[in-house]
Amino acid sequence: MTAYIVRRLLQMIPLIFGVTFLTFALINLMPGSPVLRLRDNPKIRPEAALELEKQLGLDKPWPVRYVSWLGDLAHGDLGVSLYNRLPVADRIWAAIPNTLLLAVLALGIALAIAVPLGVYSAVRHGSLFDRSASVGAVAMYAMPDFWLALLLVILFALKFKAWGLPSLPVGGMADARGGGDLLDRIRHLILPVAALAMVQIGSWSAFFRSSMLETLSQEYIRTARGKGLPNRTILYLHAFKNAFLPLITIVGLALPGLLGGALFIETIFAWPGMGRLTYEAVGRRDYTMIMATTLMFSVLTMLSNLVADVLYAVLDPRIRLE
Secondary structure, eight states, rough: OHHHHHHHHHHHHHHHHHHHHHHHHHHHHOOTTTTTTHHTTTTEEEEEEEEHHHHHHSOOOHHHHHHHHHHHHHHOOOBBBBTTTTBHHHHHHHHHHHHHHHHHHHHHHHHHHHOOOHHHHHHHHTSSSHHHHHHHHHHHHHOOHHHHHHHHHHIIIIIITTTOOOOOOSSSSSSSOOSSSHHHHHHHHHHHHHHHHHHHHHHHHHHHHHHHHHHTTHHHHHHHHTTTTOOHHHHIIIIIHHHHHHHHHHHHHHHHHHHHHTTHHHHTTOOOOOHHHHHHHHHHOOOOHHHHHHHHHHHHHOOOOOOOHHHHHHTTTTTTOO
8 A cells, every 4th residue: 555655646747747837827828917007196206116027036937936936846936926026835824723613523524424424314315304414415516605594694694783692793803892701702613614615515415325325235235134134233333434535535635625625715715724714816917826725735635645545555455554
């Protein structure tokens, strides 16, 4: 397995080069630049705007700047932001803990609800509960995450406040007016975590229900029932483990999106994480920040796939990684 992991890690290198090259080319070939607004400002002399472009290195062809960016990356330097001249690495390392907090909580809550819901729906296949849960899962899965987030804001922040009920905050990580204790932080976490988890609950519960139904129809399950094994033993000892394996891939592919805070979720709730950082960088044409966040998400996606494959082999000895 060690050789397989090393080989997969080496295969990531050309993929990362490809992703970063395409990203760099696209953002530089798009109309506009970080200093375009200065040229349209009558208070800024054209010579000053040109000088700023030269200082930022934007006067050079983009392939030359890409090679220069790769050289800095090889030395562990992600560059400085074109917007405020702050080190990109400092901004990212400050945002990652906030995103991890949001993503880990959303992942844990989604799995804690989706897996039991999928199991119970499969066991009660065709019942009223199963039909209701399936409809609810499809509805949650079909909702765009930003639209769901706005609904939560309208209901639990605006409407609850108008009805005289305890409302929830919708911006930042703590109350700027003397907040910041544990309870205040938990209140600020509720809505963004709920918005991020609900979509995953819908898709994961529906997927696990289908996986569980397929597993329960296998020949070895019928053999176990014919031997008179208790239903609980068949369900949790024989069926659950095999039904859970395909879900590992789904969770692994969804993990980068969770770590990105679903981009719009962090933006709507003003959560200072990687998703909001990326959104702001795109709006400001902050090329250096866009490249850094793209690199981070690319690496996370590849590592998530690798972890999913390794977990497959760990949970199912029949699978050999070569």
